[in-house]
Amino acid sequence: MRLPGSSIRTKIAAATALLVTAISLFIYFYFPARMFEAARRSLVDEGYSIAKMASISVAPGLESKSQSSVFQALTALRENSGIAYIVVLDDRQQLFAQFNQPLADFHNYKKIEMQARGTADPRNALQTVAGFSSDKEIFQIHTPAGERGSIDGEVFIGLSTRRMFADVDEMRRAVTTVSVAVFAIGMLFVIVVSSAISRPLRGIVETTRRIAAGNLAERAVVDRSTREVAQLARSFNVMIERVEGAQGELASWNKTLENRVEERTRELSEEMTERRRAERRYRALFERNLAGVYIAHLDGRIVSCNDACARMLGYESSEELLAGQGSIQYFDPADRQLMIDQLLERGSIVNHEARLLRRDGDVIWVLETLGVSALDREENPAVEGIVLDITDRKRTEQEVEYQAYHDPLTGLPNRMLFMDRLTVAVSHARRRQQPVGVMFLDLDDLKVVNDTLGHAAGDQILQMIGERLEACLRQEDTVARIGGDEFTVLLPGVDSVADASLVAEKVSEAIKKPFLLGEDEVRVTASIGLAMYPADGEDPETLLATADGTMYRVKAAGGAAFQFSSGSLARRTIGRMTMEESLRHALERKEFVVYYQPQMDSQTREIVAAEALVRWQHPESGFIEPSGFISLAEYTGLIIPIGEWVLGEACRQAKAWEEAGLTRLRIGVNVSARQFHQRDFIGMVQRTLESTRLSPDSLELEITETMAMQKSEWTITMLERLRDTGISIALDDFGTGQSSLTYLKRFPIDTVKIDRSFVSGTKAGVVDAPIIEAVLHLASSLGLRTVAEGIETSEQWDFLAERGCTELQGFHISRPLPADAFTEFLAKSISKTT
Numbered sequence: 001m002r003l004p005g006s007s008i009r010t011k012i013a014a015a016t017a018l019l020v021t022a023i024s025l026f027i028y029f030y031f032p033a034r035m036f037e038a039a040r041r042s043l044v045d046e047g048y049s050i051a052k053m054a055s056i057s058v059a060p061g062l063e064s065k066s067q068s069s070v071f072q073a074l075t076a077l078r079e080n081s082g083i084a085y086i087v088v089l090d091d092r093q094q095l096f097a098q099f100n101q102p103l104a105d106f107h108n109y110k111k112i113e114m115q116a117r118g119t120a121d122p123r124n125a126l127q128t129v130a131g132f133s134s135d136k137e138i139f140q141i142h143t144p145a146g147e148r149g150s151i152d153g154e155v156f157i158g159l160s161t162r163r164m165f166a167d168v169d170e171m172r173r174a175v176t177t178v179s180v181a182v183f184a185i186g187m188l189f190v191i192v193v194s195s196a197i198s199r200p201l202r203g204i205v206e207t208t209r210r211i212a213a214g215n216l217a218e219r220a221v222v223d224r225s226t227r228e229v230a231q232l233a234r235s236f237n238v239m240i241e242r243v244e245g246a247q248g249e250l251a252s253w254n255k256t257l258e259n260r261v262e263e264r265t266r267e268l269s270e271e272m273t274e275r276r277r278a279e280r281r282y283r284a285l286f287e288r289n290l291a292g293v294y295i296a297h298l299d300g301r302i303v304s305c306n307d308a309c310a311r312m313l314g315y316e317s318s319e320e321l322l323a324g325q326g327s328i329q330y331f332d333p334a335d336r337q338l339m340i341d342q343l344l345e346r347g348s349i350v351n352h353e354a355r356l357l358r359r360d361g362d363v364i365w366v367l368e369t370l371g372v373s374a375l376d377r378e379e380n381p382a383v384e385g386i387v388l389d390i391t392d393r394k395r396t397e398q399e400v401e402y403q404a405y406h407d408p409l410t411g412l413p414n415r416m417l418f419m420d421r422l423t424v425a426v427s428h429a430r431r432r433q434q435p436v437g438v439m440f441l442d443l444d445d446l447k448v449v450n451d452t453l454g455h456a457a458g459d460q461i462l463q464m465i466g467e468r469l470e471a472c473l474r475q476e477d478t479v480a481r482i483g484g485d486e487f488t489v490l491l492p493g494v495d496s497v498a499d500a501s502l503v504a505e506k507v508s509e510a511i512k513k514p515f516l517l518g519e520d521e522v523r524v525t526a527s528i529g530l531a532m533y534p535a536d537g538e539d540p541e542t543l544l545a546t547a548d549g550t551m552y553r554v555k556a557a558g559g560a561a562f563q564f565s566s567g568s569l570a571r572r573t574i575g576r577m578t579m580e581e582s583l584r585h586a587l588e589r590k591e592f593v594v595y596y597q598p599q600m601d602s603q604t605r606e607i608v609a610a611e612a613l614v615r616w617q618h619p620e621s622g623f624i625e626p627s628g629f630i631s632l633a634e635y636t637g638l639i640i641p642i643g644e645w646v647l648g649e650a651c652r653q654a655k656a657w658e659e660a661g662l663t664r665l666r667i668g669v670n671v672s673a674r675q676f677h678q679r680d681f682i683g684m685v686q687r688t689l690e691s692t693r694l695s696p697d698s699l700e701l702e703i704t705e706t707m708a709m710q711k712s713e714w715t716i717t718m719l720e721r722l723r724d725t726g727i728s729i730a731l732d733d734f735g736t737g738q739s740s741l742t743y744l745k746r747f748p749i750d751t752v753k754i755d756r757s758f759v760s761g762t763k764a765g766v767v768d769a770p771i772i773e774a775v776l777h778l779a780s781s782l783g784l785r786t787v788a789e790g791i792e793t794s795e796q797w798d799f800l801a802e803r804g805c806t807e808l809q810g811f812h813i814s815r816p817l818p819a820d821a822f823t824e825f826l827a828k829s830i831s832k833t834t
Contacts, residue, residue, distance in 0.1 A: 016193070020186030027179045032172040039164045043139055047130055047159050050080065051141040054155045058088055059145045062096065062152035070097040082163060084138055087156040088145070102158060137161055204232065211240060292366075292387040298340055300327040303382065312366070312389050314359030328385070331355035331363050343372050343383065353390070365394040407481040409459055410466035418480035418488055422540040425492040429533055436533035437491030437500040439507070440547035444559040445524045446485040457517050461524060468510045473503070487526075488544065497532060497564060504528050504562040512560075527555040528562035536565045553634075563634075582618065583629060583638050587645055591617050594649045595816035598825065599668075599787055599809045602801040607829050609666035609700065609787075609807065612650035613816050614642065634674055643675045644684060651692035651699065653819050658698070662826050668700040668730060676703060682721055689725075696726030700751060704732050719748045730787070734775065744778055752779045756790025756810070759800070769799075776804050 054077055061069030074086050074097060085100035128143040139159045146152040292309030296302045302309075305318050305326075313328075315321040330336045335354060343349055349370040355363050366387040373384055405417035413421070422438065429436045443465070450458040462485065469479040469487065478490040489507065494500050508528060515522045529550030537543040550565040586592055592614055599609040616624040633639040647669050654667040675681060689696055701722065719729050730751035731744075744752065758772055772788075779786045788800045791810030800808060814825055 016190040020183055031175045035171045036168045039168050043164050047139055047141040051128060051143040051157055054157055055143050055145040058155060059147045062145055063147055067097055074099045082159050084158040084160045089154045091152050294385050296328055296383050298381055302326050329357040331357055343370055347372060364389055364391045410463050410481050412466050413478060413480040415482040419540055421478050422490055425490060426533055426540055434493055437494040438531045438543045438547045439489035440529045440551040441487040441526045442551055443485035443524050443526050449522055460517055461515055464515055465511060472506050472510045500530055504530055508562055525560035527551050527559040529554055531565045587641060593617055594646055595818055596822040597816040598814050599807045600813050602805055602808050607826055609668060611668040612646060614646045639672045639674050643672055648688050651688055651694040654698055655692050655694045666698055666700050668702050670702045700728040700730050702730040702732040705734050716747060723748050744782060751785040751787055753787045753789055759788050759790045759796055773803055780804055
């Protein structure tokens with residue numbers, strides 16, 4: 001225990017008094033508790049003995065059911081003055097005998113198990129329990145009673161605790177008296193001992209005060225009554241004598257020190273003069289430096305800077321910056337913490353490029369060299385920096401880099417940047433086992449725009465196409481122009497071929513929309529080839545080359561469409577290699593079948609024509625519709641022999657119906673773009689007619705609207721040559737392409753087939769009625785036949801027949817039928833109309 005500012009006497013007295021008090025309290029609290037526990041133990045032992053005696057005494061009477069014997073036993077126990085009551089219960093828990101009135105709740109007391117302590121009857125000892133009543137005035141013992149191992153009843157004995165508590169109170173009073181006596185004697189001893197110890201010490205203290213006042217002649221009195229105090233006084237006197245001897249030496253040294261201080265003062269004056277000159281030179285260098293120089297806290301608050309630094313940060317002068325509490329602010333706050341960590345670790349940073357924020361919010365690039373030093377006497381760290389404004393240089397670098405990786409006309413990424421992103425996408429896809437799509441686009445009609453409207457118009461088209469492509473794709477997709485009228489699209493993370501198809505269709509539709517160049521409306525289309533990682537290639541170069549090759553196949557087939565490479569098609573059908581191999585042998589194995597769908601005159605309801613439709617009866621996959629193999633046949637070139645076979649079969653069947661006397665039908669055969677662009681296509685058709693002996697006017701070749709629009713002048717020439725032989729020409733799927741109604745005047749066609757998408761709109765109303773009416777009116781004025789496809793209801797039949805549609809085709813008339821079934825259908829139809 002510490003008593004700051006107290007005398008030794010007080011401290012000794014306090015310590016001794018605390019000890020005496022602790023001893024007195026220990027005596028007061030410890031011994032009464034021990035005495036109470038001893039009294040309680042004595043009461044328990046006495047109760048146990050009485051209970052044992054009572055159990056033995058009443059056992060014969062309980063066994064014989066003799067209350068008189070039990071009363072005699074209880075009378076003998078009454079001589080004990082400490083017993084408050086005795087209650088005896090028989091084996092049925094009924095009152096058998098009692099001495100005095102027991103507690104009302106003598107069954108409800110806090111029970112404690114008695115210890116056997118070597119009794120002759122361990123069973124009774126283990127079952128004997130005892131406890132105090134709630135008011136602590138009765139100590140009750142409960143024990144079983146019986147002989148020869150049986151329990152014939154129970155005995156409850158209540159002992160009064162008043163005598164025990166009276167004895168304990170008397171002992172507590174005695175202990176209290178002893179404690180008070182010990183405390184009084186201890187305090188008297190404290191006073192005497194502390195006075196004896198502190199008296200000589202006070203003498204030494206008084207002597208010390210006089211010496212401190214300047215009287216070095218004073219000496220402490222040596223009190224020999226206390227050895228230690230006497231030794232202290234002698235040592236104190238010796239110390240004073242030595243101090244007197246040291247005073248002379250101190251005076252001599254003081255003189256020497258004064259001389260040295262005077263000499264050092266002159267040296268410091270010269271050093272300060274030189275330092276002021278150096279500081280003026282440094283200040284001039286600091287203020288006139290073209291680079292920004294500053295000292296700042298670690299949080300960026302500037303302590304000092306030159307005007308160049310202030311102007312760099314958007315202030316007129318360093319005074320304005322410091323008055324406004326300017327700071328070094330990084331464009332990215334995380335850059336500051338990174339810079340501080342590196343600076344504290346290395347001590348300096350040299351030629352580090354960073355972006356800072358000016359006062360007006362503009363961003364500047366700086367080249368900074370930083371060091372760390374102490375800011376003040378507390379050695380708080382500060383940043384000393386030199387910064388050069390390199391914004392112009394960075395802008396030039398960014399422009400050069402942008403030009404190196406972007407197309408100057410459209411602003412889109414160029415081939416170099418596209419390949420970089422494709423490489424990254426393939427790397428990520430390889431790790432995550434995800435597909436990547438690559439799309440290669442080539443515009444079909446841009447040369448026409450350049451030739452007719454000029455190259456400036458063509459450049460505008462390219463720019464607008466770039467904008468449309470970016471607008472219809474995701475943010476993570478990449479659109480690039482890689483030269484001329486060629487564009488590429490990167491589709492990272494595309495889930496499937498089906499999803500890539502949706503994107504390609506969306507892109508194709510976006511390009512097909514008309515472009516407005518002043519007062520001119522220009523339409524262009526695109527041939528699109530698609531490749532998928534990893535099916536079509538596992539490296540960027542292969543993927544792009546595959547998409548490019550697929551695009552050229554689309555263009556060779558007529559363009560204005562999109563197509564997947566063979567590897568992508570493999571996942572959509574039964575496997576490209578297997579499918580292609582099966583397709584090559586399908587003709588040899590006679591797996592192809594021609595079905596025929598009738599076309600009926602809308603007025604007479606006579607069958608006047610039939611469209612030939614090919615089906616593939618695959619030995620493993622079963623019946624395959626054209627949509628399942630025509631694309632692959634186009635890609636592999638097998639469409640040419642398949643198309644020639646279909647043409648021959650259709651012509652032979654038409655001739656057979658004619659010779660059978662059924663009727664002379666016009667047989668319609670679809671022609672693919674690849675067939676049509678064959679060098680000897682017309683010769684092949686003529687040879688087929690000659691071999692089947694079918695008249696040319698019974699054959700109608702169907703070409704699609706999109707195919708007719710490509711290479712329109714060449715197409716017109718081809719169609720005119722076919723018509724010169726007597727063959728009819730039908731324009732299939734009219735309305736789904738991009739031609740206008742006026743194009744019907746230009747092409748040498750005989751029949752216009754209205755696409756089923758317009759016909760289906762008549763089910764719920766007349767949404768497409770104006771379009772249908774316009775087509776029918778123009779075709780009628782040009783003397784053309786009109787065939788509506790997809791007739792499924794009588795309402796559609798009536799709607800089109802009333803508006804002058806020449807012929808109708810669809811499920812409402814008949815589904816496509818094999819030759820035998822069509823023959824029966826034709827015979828029945830003839831019989832109905834005759």
